[in-house]
Amino acid sequence: MEIPEIANFIVYSNQLSRRHFMNKQDSEKLRTTFNDIYGADGDQPVLFFAPGRVNLIGEHTDYNGGFVFPCAIQYGTYLLVRKNYGNLIRLASVNEPEKTVLPVENPFSKQPVRWFNYPIGVFDQFNKKGIGITGMDLLFYGDIPANAGLSSSASIEMVTAFALNHLLNGGLEIQALVKMAQKAEHEFAGVQCGIMDQFAVGMGKANHAVFLNCSNLEFKQVPVPLSGHKLVITNTNKPRSLADSKYNERVAECQLAVAFLSDKFSITKLGDLGFPQFFKAQDCIPDEVIRRRARHVISENQRVLASVSSLMKNDLSQFGTLMNVSHDSLRDNYEVTGFELDTLVEEARKVRGVLGSRMTGAGFGGCTVSLVKESSIPAFMEKVGTGYKATTGLTADFYIAEIGDGVRKVES
Ligand code: GLA
Numbered sequence: 001m002e003i004p005e006i007a008n009f010i011v012y013s014n015q016l017s018r019r020h021f022m023n024k025q026d027s028e029k030l031r032t033t034f035n036d037i038y039g040a041d042g043d044q045p046v047l048f049f050a051p052g053r054v055n056l057i058g059e060h061t062d063y064n065g066g067f068v069f070p071c072a073i074q075y076g077t078y079l080l081v082r083k084n085y086g087n088l089i090r091l092a093s094v095n096e097p098e099k100t101v102l103p104v105e106n107p108f109s110k111q112p113v114r115w116f117n118y119p120i121g122v123f124d125q126f127n128k129k130g131i132g133i134t135g136m137d138l139l140f141y142g143d144i145p146a147n148a149g150l151s152s153s154a155s156i157e158m159v160t161a162f163a164l165n166h167l168l169n170g171g172l173e174i175q176a177l178v179k180m181a182q183k184a185e186h187e188f189a190g191v192q193c194g195i196m197d198q199f200a201v202g203m204g205k206a207n208h209a210v211f212l213n214c215s216n217l218e219f220k221q222v223p224v225p226l227s228g229h230k231l232v233i234t235n236t237n238k239p240r241s242l243a244d245s246k247y248n249e250r251v252a253e254c255q256l257a258v259a260f261l262s263d264k265f266s267i268t269k270l271g272d273l274g275f276p277q278f279f280k281a282q283d284c285i286p287d288e289v290i291r292r293r294a295r296h297v298i299s300e301n302q303r304v305l306a307s308v309s310s311l312m313k314n315d316l317s318q319f320g321t322l323m324n325v326s327h328d329s330l331r332d333n334y335e336v337t338g339f340e341l342d343t344l345v346e347e348a349r350k351v352r353g354v355l356g357s358r359m360t361g362a363g364f365g366g367c368t369v370s371l372v373k374e375s376s377i378p379a380f381m382e383k384v385g386t387g388y389k390a391t392t393g394l395t396a397d398f399y400i401a402e403i404g405d406g407v408r409k410v411e412s
Contacts, residue, residue, distance in 0.1 A: 022049070022078060022143075027411060030094070030141055034080045037092050037099075038137040043082040045137070046166070050159035050407040051076035052150040053200035054233055054369050055360045056209050056224075057326050058304040060334055062194025064254050064297045065215035065271030067304035070196055071224065072204020073233075074402040075144040077155040078410070081163050086135035091119060094141040104133050110188055118156040121184025122164065129180070131170045138163075145397070147243075148235050149361025153189060154197035157181035162202075162407045174407070175217065178202040191244050192251045204406035211308050215271055224403060225314050229355065231401040232372045232380060234348070236340035237394050238365035247362050250293065250336065257294035260285040270297045296333035300326060320355025320371045327358035327368075336363030340392055344368045347387035351380045369401070 022030070027047055034045055051072040058068035084090070092099035098113045108124040111117050119138065126133055138160075146152045161177040161184075164170065172180075181198040185191055195217070200210050208221040254270055264281050267273055278298045285291040303322045310318040327345050331337040337345075341359045345368055348357035353376025360369040372380050381398050388396045 022047075022410070027078075030078065030080055030139065033094060034137070034139045037139060038084075038090060042084060042137075044412070045080040045082040045139075046163070046409065047411040048079045048081070048159050048163045048166070048408070049076055049410045050079075050155045050162065050201050051204060051404050052144040052152055052155045053197055053204065054150060054231060054367075054401050055196065055200075056231075056369065057307045057323060057358070058196075058300060059326060059330055059359070059361075059363070060250060060254075060336065061271065061297055061300050061304065062196040062212075062214040063192065063251055064194075065269035066297060066301040067271075068194075068196040068200075068212050068214060069209050069222075069304050069307055070200035070204075070212075071209040071401075071403045072200055072406050073144075073150070074404045075150070075399065076201075077140055077142045077144065077152065077159045079141075079159040079163050080139045081167065082137055083167060084135040084137050088135045089123065089133070090135075090137045091116060092139050094139065095146070104135055110190075114189075115156070117188035118153050118184065119160040121188030122157050122160040122181060124188065125161070125180035125184055126164050126168065126170065129170075129172075131164075131168050133164075133168065136167070145235055145367075147240055147366075148237075149359070149363070149366025150233070151197040151201060151361070153185065154181060154201045157184050158198055158201040158407045162409075166409065174202045175199075177407075189244075192248050200406075202406050204404065206405050207403050209311075209403070211304070215269065222308055222311060224311060225316075226371075227314070227316065228375075229316060229371055229373050230377060231403075232370045232377060233360070233399040233401050234344050234368045234370065234384060234388075235397040235399070236344060236365050236367065236388075236392075237397060238338070238340040238392075240365040243362060243364040243366075246336070246364055250334065253290055253293045254297060256287075257285055257290050257297075260290065261294070270294055271301060273298055275299055275302050292333040292335075296329045299329060299333075316371065317355055323356030323358045323369075323371060324349065330359055330363060334363075338364060340365060340388075340394065341368060343391045344384060344388055344396065347384040347391075348372075348380065350387070351383050352376060354380065 055070040212219040353373030355371040357370035
């Protein structure tokens with residue numbers, strides 16, 4: 001079975017992408033595609049959605065037991081799914097050419113095609129919880145750029161987890177699904193990620209950011225008063241080769257920093273240490289690179305706290321400054337930015353009406369997020385797009401983020 005013509009589903013362009021939410025016509029198109037692939041007989045498939053996320057500040061702090069401050073966005077992954085009452089799981093995506101069929105009774109294993117691992121990793125988690133899996137037909141459609149630092153993978157994992165919980169009457173709370181999705185990423189995608197992405201996708205709320213303490217998962221949804229400004233996401237469109245292994249390398253470097261610091265302090269994670277304590281004791285880390293890694297994480301934690309209080313006081317300009325400092329630390333101390341992200345940020349900061357600009361997500365390519373006065377957005381796109389192209393030869397894509405709700409059922 002071939003996946004039918006799909007190009008007209010894709011909405012990205014190097015212009016400003018339109019505000020997207022699937023309307024009735026789009027969802028019917030998706031249902032027609034589903035029927036073309038799997039046949040129209042059987043249960044009516046149910047439509048679910050999980051957003052991607054943009055992290056406002058608090059980068060590379062989550063796996064260190066620190067604070068993060070992400071929000072869910074309007075772009076993400078749709079999933080049409082139904083039970084097929086057989087013993088086969090069938091997977092297809094509008095965005096990807098590959099599809100697969102797996103027997104339910106076999107233990108699930110890592111797949112050679114990368115994107116299969118996100119849903120299959122989640123099936124595996126349900127298996128491990130003893131929630132009996134039955135045959136299912138699944139069709140995914142993402143309107144979020146993949147592998148660009150906006151959590152397209154967490155969005156696939158969470159939409160799958162939420163849908164399985166619904167169809168199999170799993171009775172699990174969203175936070176349990178969040179943890180299962182994170183495990184799926186560790187075990188099937190091989191990335192030792194923190195919990196931020198899955199948590200933001202699960203617990204996001206319109207017009208709010210999720211202020212999360214990753215050491216105990218206490219969180220608060222904090223209003224983001226943008227008053228005349230927008231969050232503009234800009235994609236470097238730089239291919240992110242080796243990003244996963246560099247990410248895992250940073251995780252290991254932070255563990256090393258903890259090992260040095262724990263001679264002096266009884267800590268198990270960098271997030272356990274305040275900046276003044278670290279500042280006085282930092283020389284107990286003999287390696288200069290490891291010391292800088294720790295400096296980023298511990299100072300970034302403070303910036304999250306300062307950002308939350310700035311927003312609570314409606315001080316957008318202070319928040320913008322903190323975004324800038326965060327990027328500079330990710331560039332100089334954590335070294336996860338690179339030429340393309342740094343160029344985008346430099347160009348953005350030259351434009352009037354930009355309060356702050358920083359990379360978002362893991363880095364090594366991917367996207368920046370900028371806080372831009374609404375009336376300056378056309379000039380922002382023009383100037384940043386032109387400057388970026390002239391310096392890097394690449395074309396940037398722009399997305400205006402709307403802060404949306406977390407994972408949900410869209411239609412029965
Ligand atoms: C990726 C990971 C997250 C987090 C960020 C960096 O998005 O999946 O857990 O570590 O990078 O802040």
